[in-house]
Amino acid sequence: MSDKFIVFHVxxxxxxxxxxxxxxxxIKEAHPDRKxxxxxxxxxxxxxxxxxxxxxxxxxxxxxxxSYIKDKDTIVYRKEPxxxxxxxxxxTPLMVTWFNMYGFKYESKKHQPYLPMxxxxxxxxxRWKRNKPTMLLHTNGGPFSKDGQPHAYAWTRDMPIHTAQSxxxxxxxxxxxxxxxxxxxxLIPGTEVVNKPMTNYELFSLLCSVNKRVxxxxxxxxxxAAYNLSSTVLWIGTHPCMFxxxxxxxxxxxxxxxxxxxxxxxxxxYDFNGVP
Numbered sequence: 399m400s401d402k403f404i405v406f407h408v409x410x411x412x413x414x415x416x417x418x419x420x421x422x423x424x425i426k427e428a429h430p431d432r433k434x435x436x437x438x439x440x441x442x443x444x445x446x447x448x449x450x451x452x453x454x455x456x457x458x459x460x461x462x463x464x465s466y467i468k469d470k471d472t473i474v475y476r477k478e479p480x481x482x483x484x485x486x487x488x489x490t491p492l493m494v495t496w497f498n499m500y501g502f503k504y505e506s507k508k509h510q511p512y513l514p515m516x517x518x519x520x521x522x523x524x525r526w527k528r529n530k531p532t533m534l535l536h537t538n539g540g541p542f543s544k545d546g547q548p549h550a551y552a553w554t555r556d557m558p559i560h561t562a563q564s565x566x567x568x569x570x571x572x573x574x575x576x577x578x579x580x581x582x583x584x585l586i587p588g589t590e591v592v593n594k595p596m597t598n599y600e601l602f603s604l605l606c607s608v609n610k611r612v613x614x615x616x617x618x619x620x621x622x623a624a625y626n627l628s629s630t631v632l633w634i635g636t637h638p639c640m641f642x643x644x645x646x647x648x649x650x651x652x653x654x655x656x657x658x659x660x661x662x663x664x665x666x667x668y669d670f671n672g673v674p
Contacts, residue, residue: 402432403466407476408439409456412598413617415440416624420493420509422449424502425475432473435466442598446514475500486665491640506644511624513602522603528574528590532608535589537562538579539616550582554635554668557614561632562586565612576604578618615641622646635668 404425408418415438425434426449433451436444441453454462466472479485479496490498497504526532537557540547551559563586566575570588577589585591592604602621605611611629613619615636622629623643630647631638638648660667 400471402429403451403470403472404429404432404434405437405466405472405474405476406434407437407456407474409478410439410480411617412440412443413615413620415443416511416513416617416620417493417496419443419447419512419624421475421496421500421502422447423509423512424497424504425449425500428502429473437462440598443513446516447512448514481665485640488640491642510626510643511620513621513624515599515602515606519599519603520606522600523607525600526576526604526607531573531610533569533573533575533610533612534578534605534608534618535562535565535575535586536578536611536613536616536618537586538583539614539618540580547580548582550580550584552670554670555614555616556583556634557632558634559584559586569610573610576608578604613646619643619646635670 406422406425408415418438422434422436422444434449435452435454436450437454437456437459438444439456441455444450444453477499479492479499482495482499484490484498485492485495493509494504497509538551539555540552562577566586566588569575575589576592577586578592579585581593583593601618602625605618605621605627606625611622611627613622613629613631615631615633619629619631619642623645626645628645628647630649631642633642633648633650637650638646642648662669
C-alpha cells in the first residue's frame with residue numbers, strides 16, 4: 399500500500415512558524431494515517447516534531463513534486479491565515495482563524511505551540527547561567543541584523559525605551575538582566591546585551607534559562623508559550639486578542655485618542671516595521 403501524505407506549507411516570520419506547530423497537532427489528529435511533510439520559512443522549528451515526517455526549507459524543495467504530488471495520495475494545506483476575512487476584520491484570533499480555515503476545531507488547552515529540544519540543544523542553557531537570578535528583557539524584535547530592520551526603533555513592535563529603563567531600574571539589584579535586541583537598538587545600562595546573530599535553538603536556550611521574562615509581541619513570546627513559560631508580554635502595534643496566549647500576563651497599549659490617518663494602511667492598520 400502506497401504512502402499517503404499531508405503537505406503543510408507555512409510562510410512568514412519565526413513567531414508565526416512556532417504558532418504553526420499547533421496546527422500540526424490538529425492535522426495529525428484529523429489524519430493519523432498520513433505522513434506530514436512540512437515546507438516552511440523556518441524549517442528548524444519542525445525538525446524534532448514527532449508528528450512531522452520530513453521538513454523542507456521554502457524555496458529548497460528538490461524533487462518535491464515527484465515525491466509528494468505527482469500520482470500521489472496527498473492533501474495540500476497551503477493557505478494564508480493573515481488574509482482570511484475573519485483575521486483581517488479581527489473577528490477571530492490568529493490560531494482560531496488558522497484552524498477554521500482548514501476545518502479543525504481549536505481548543506486552546508489542547509492545541510499549544512510545541513518546540514521539542516534535544517539534549518545537545520538544551521545543553522546551551524548552561525551558557526546563560528549567572529551568579530544571581532536572571533531576567534530576559536526583549537526590547538526590540540525582528541531580525542538581529544540591521545539589514546533586516548533598518549530603524550533603531552520600530553514604534554509598532556519595540557518596547558518604549560523609558561519603559562525598558564524603568565524595568566531595569568526596578569529589578570537590576572536582584573536580577574542579572576539580559577537585553578535581547580537588534581544590532582542597532584538603543585542599549586539599556588545595567589543589562590547584558592544579546593544582539594548578535596545566533597541559531598534559533600541558542601535563542602530558545604536563553605529563554606528557557608531565565609527566571610523571569612518581560613517580552614514584546616515577537617517570536618520569543620510564541621516560544622515561551624510553547625515551553626509553557628508564563629511571561630509578561632507588552633503589546634504596542636498588535637493585540638493579545640489576536641496573537642497572544644492566556645498563559646502570559648498581557649499588557650496592551652492604549653489606542654491613540656487623537657485622530658490618526660493611516661495613509662499607507664491597506665488591509666492592516668500598522669506596518670510591523672514601524673514606518674513613521
